[in-house]
Amino acid sequence: MNRSSFIRRLSLVAAAGFASLFATSAALAQAAPPAAMRETMAIGDEPGRVSTEEVIIREGAFARQLVFFRSTEPVGTLVIHTSERFLYLVLGNNRALRYGIGVGREGFTWSGLVRVSRKAEWPDWTPPPEMIERQPYLPRFMAGGPGNPMGSRALYLGSTIYRIHGTNQPETIGHAVSSGCFRLANGDVIDLYSRVQTGTKVVIRHAATL
Amino acid sequence: MSCLATRVHRTLPVLSMLAAALVLAGCASTPAPVAQPQRPQIRPAAYPVSALVGSWGIASYREDRDRPRTETMARQHCRTPYVITPGPTDGIMMHVADDPKAYELTLKGGADGKTYLGFETPPPHAQDREILSLTENVIVMRFIAPDVHARYGTFVYVRCPGGAQAAAPRRT
Numbered sequence: 328m329n330r331s332s333f334i335r336r337l338s339l340v341a342a343a344g345f346a347s348l349f350a351t352s353a354a355l356a357q358a359a360p361p362a363a364m365r366e367t368m369a370i371g372d373e374p375g376r377v378s379t380e381e382v383i384i385r386e387g388a389f390a391r392q393l394v395f396f397r398s399t400e401p402v403g404t405l406v407i408h409t410s411e412r413f414l415y416l417v418l419g420n421n422r423a424l425r426y427g428i429g430v431g432r433e434g435f436t437w438s439g440l441v442r443v444s445r446k447a448e449w450p451d452w453t454p455p456p457e458m459i460e461r462q463p464y465l466p467r468f469m470a471g472g473p474g475n476p477m478g479s480r481a482l483y484l485g486s487t488i489y490r491i492h493g494t495n496q497p498e499t500i501g502h503a504v505s506s507g508c509f510r511l512a513n514g515d516v517i518d519l520y521s522r523v524q525t526g527t528k529v530v531i532r533h534a535a536t537l
Numbered sequence: 538m539s540c541l542a543t544r545v546h547r548t549l550p551v552l553s554m555l556a557a558a559l560v561l562a563g564c565a566s567t568p569a570p571v572a573q574p575q576r577p578q579i580r581p582a583a584y585p586v587s588a589l590v591g592s593w594g595i596a597s598y599r600e601d602r603d604r605p606r607t608e609t610m611a612r613q614h615c616r617t618p619y620v621i622t623p624g625p626t627d628g629i630m631m632h633v634a635d636d637p638k639a640y641e642l643t644l645k646g647g648a649d650g651k652t653y654l655g656f657e658t659p660p661p662h663a664q665d666r667e668i669l670s671l672t673e674n675v676i677v678m679r680f681i682a683p684d685v686h687a688r689y690g691t692f693v694y695v696r697c698p699g700g701a702q703a704a705a706p707r708r709t
Contacts, residue, residue, distance in 0.1 A: 451610075456617055459617050463639075464636070464637070466595050466596045466611075466689065466690075467595055467596055467610070467611070467617050468596035468597070468607065468613075468614055469596070469597050469689075470596070470597065470598035470599060470600070470603035470606070470607050470610075471599075471603075472598075472599035472603075472690065473687070474599065474688045474689070474690065475599075
């Protein structure tokens with residue numbers, strides 16, 4: 328994809344995606360209130376549930392693992408295959424460290440070439456206005472920490488509104504659930520964060536190439 | 538004789554029933570004292586509920602070190618204020634956790650000396666918030682349910698410019 332095409336597509340996705348950015352990361356079924364509780368309308372959207380930062384995907388295809396990966400990208404490059412739900416950290420010699428990820432749901436996927444513009448531990452979260460409209464009880468700003476839907480770490484992608492970040496819902500790894508961001512289990516994003524520097528090249532591919 | 542025997546035979550069951558009724562009535566007339574559960578009382582709150590009315594910038598934090606910048610961010614988010622209006626009776630219209638519908642809530646004093654915000658039920662109730670501090674322009678509160686507090690953190694409400702009680706509400 329050439330640069331202008333990428334920017335045009337990114338703009339469209341951004342306009343649509345900002346409306347509900349991270350909305351699904353907050354999705355969580357609410358348990359029925361006990362009888363003693365006053366019945367109020369239950370909704371699915373909540374800030375992320377609390378998850379310990381040690382949560383790591385340890386089994387199955389989405390577990391962090393060393394894999395064969397043929398690529399001409401320089402060592403240290405991040406390659407994201409949204410269709411596969413994998414993020415690869417290129418190690419050279421046809422090898423890569425592969426992480427399972429959650430990606431944007433239909434209509435919120437994108438591709439392109441960006442760089443890591445910023446890194447943050449326990450990043451803050453600012454719900455978009457549309458989310459506030461839907462959930463008026465939300466804080467307009469949530470300082471980072473356990474329970475914050477952004478999870479334990481974030482890698483900001485260029486000047487876009489998208490990030491590679493943690494999640495308190497590791498069961499969503501391998502699924503298309505977000506509004507365009509790429510999510511890893513909190514323990515895995517901590518590992519990735521320690522291996523990636525600001526300025527790292529990030530290649531996002533929507534369809535896997537052979 | 539047989540007539541007397543018949544009369545006694547007829548009368549005995551009636552007498553037995555009367556005796557039984559008297560015994561039962563006797564039981565009923567001297568009830569054993571039943572311990573009534575001590576119902577927590579709603580005590581007067583330390584603050585008037587009207588102190589919450591107005592437009593507020595709201596933000597939340599988890600670590601005390603984040604409190605100052607959270608307060609700053611709350612102030613900056615007055616462009617999307619949370620508006621608290623008077624309720625139909627003596628309370629104020631606000632939300633409980635995870636519910637987009639506003640309810641009439643009130644300030645309540647607890648037996649523990651704390652001030653709670655919630656439905657008009659004896660505090661502390663699972664859907665209550667605890668008021669940690671309240672001044673004219675800044676309120677700090679948290680949900681008392683541990684799981685809800687863990688998800689939302691501690692809330693800071695900063696009164697928005699022109700967001701005094703008399704200000705016209707934009708929305709809640």
